[in-house]
Amino acid sequence: MRIPGLIDPHVHMREPGGEHKEDWDTGTRAALAGGVTMLLAMPNTRPSVTDRETLRSALAAAASKAHCDYAQNLGAGSGNLMDAASLAPYTGALKMYLDQTFGTLKLDNMYDWMRHARNWPAGSPLCVHAEGPSLATAILLAQVYNRPVHLCHISLRSEIELIRAAKERGIPVTCEVTPHHLFLSTADIPSIGLGRSEVRPRLSSPNDVQAMWDNLDVIDCFATDHAPHTLAEKNGENPPPGFPGLESALPLYLTAVSQGRLTMDDVITRCVTNPRRIFHLPEQPETYVEIDPAETWTFSAANTFTRCGWTPYEGYRMTGRVTSVTLRGRVVYKDGKILSTPGTGRNIRPALPE
Numbered sequence: 001m002r003i004p005g006l007i008d009p010h011v012h013m014r015e016p017g018g019e020h021k022e023d024w025d026t027g028t029r030a031a032l033a034g035g036v037t038m039l040l041a042m043p044n045t046r047p048s049v050t051d052r053e054t055l056r057s058a059l060a061a062a063a064s065k066a067h068c069d070y071a072q073n074l075g076a077g078s079g080n081l082m083d084a085a086s087l088a089p090y091t092g093a094l095k096m097y098l099d100q101t102f103g104t105l106k107l108d109n110m111y112d113w114m115r116h117a118r119n120w121p122a123g124s125p126l127c128v129h130a131e132g133p134s135l136a137t138a139i140l141l142a143q144v145y146n147r148p149v150h151l152c153h154i155s156l157r158s159e160i161e162l163i164r165a166a167k168e169r170g171i172p173v174t175c176e177v178t179p180h181h182l183f184l185s186t187a188d189i190p191s192i193g194l195g196r197s198e199v200r201p202r203l204s205s206p207n208d209v210q211a212m213w214d215n216l217d218v219i220d221c222f223a224t225d226h227a228p229h230t231l232a233e234k235n236g237e238n239p240p241p242g243f244p245g246l247e248s249a250l251p252l253y254l255t256a257v258s259q260g261r262l263t264m265d266d267v268i269t270r271c272v273t274n275p276r277r278i279f280h281l282p283e284q285p286e287t288y289v290e291i292d293p294a295e296t297w298t299f300s301a302a303n304t305f306t307r308c309g310w311t312p313y314e315g316y317r318m319t320g321r322v323t324s325v326t327l328r329g330r331v332v333y334k335d336g337k338i339l340s341t342p343g344t345g346r347n348i349r350p351a352l353p354e
């Protein structure tokens with residue numbers, strides 16, 4: 001069965017500054033193995049991508065290493081207001097952090113939220129990490145400044161219900177949900193392990209997970225929030241938040257399709273059609289993923305390409321598997337092997353001028 005290449009609008013590549021966890025080479029290999037042919041990279045690297053120089057170096061790393069197509073997102077900081085808007089054409093989206101996560105990009109000053117929401121071009125995507133009460137603020141920014149706002153990794157019943165109400169009133173918000181907020185809950189923490197379960201937003205209650213399924217029509221995108229940290233870090237004193245997700249996401253969706261919980265159309269809409277529209281992404285000609293929807297197999301970190309070396313889905317029985325991936329007419333992944341070379345992936349935005 002042939003499906004379009006997936007688009008993942010929320011991926012952490014960790015380069016620069018966290019290459020022991022992942023880099024553009026291993027991260028985009030993982031993407032292809034998971035049927036993802038285009039991704040947007042988040043800016044909370046070390047240093048964060050917040051200006052022309054850091055954007056240039058992130059794009060240079062991507063250009064030399066990426067195996068799939070990509071764009072690099074820019075971080076909203078307190079000091080890059082004017083610079084950010086001028087870089088809009090060359091970035092995937094602006095990412096604004098209203099709540100704490102991994103990295104240093106959390107914005108505490110409400111003026112900064114207001115200024116970025118007003119200044120960032122309305123025709124360029126704005127993604128917001130906002131949980132609980134600050135989600136209401138993010139929705140209000142969309143309404144007050146009459147601009148699209150994409151709400152990252154929604155995980156709570158209250159959040160998805162508020163988004164439904166906002167959409168019903170015509171407020172221009174869209175949202176994404178991660179596979180771990182669809183397929184895992186607090187009930188899985190004992191088996192995953194306490195440190196390894198650290199993720200932002202946290203794993204939610206079974207009731208919240210059910211709310212995602214009950215409000216599937218409100219969910220615009222499935223996004224992995226692939227956020228690799230090594231097993232040693234996850235098992236250590238201060239386990240950093242984040243799960244790898246690129247290689248397990250499509251198998252989880254296909255398994256849900258085999259169980260009748262999702263349709264293939266549900267998956268394609270949220271992993272291809274909607275992200276392409278929301279983030280103004282180009283079509284990828286002659287790009288597709290061959291899947292065997294009936295193959296049952298066991299997912300294991302031992303067979304993944306991510307550098308982080310673990311998965312919260314160890315030992316999961318999956319139904320449905322990626323057999324090959326073709327990117328712009330070239331077979332880049334087949335039967336568990338990456339066939340592309342680093343640098344095969346293209347920046348889908350215009351090149352940053354010298």
Ligand SMILES: [Zn+2]
Nearest residue numbers: 010042225227
């Ligand atoms: Zn993230």
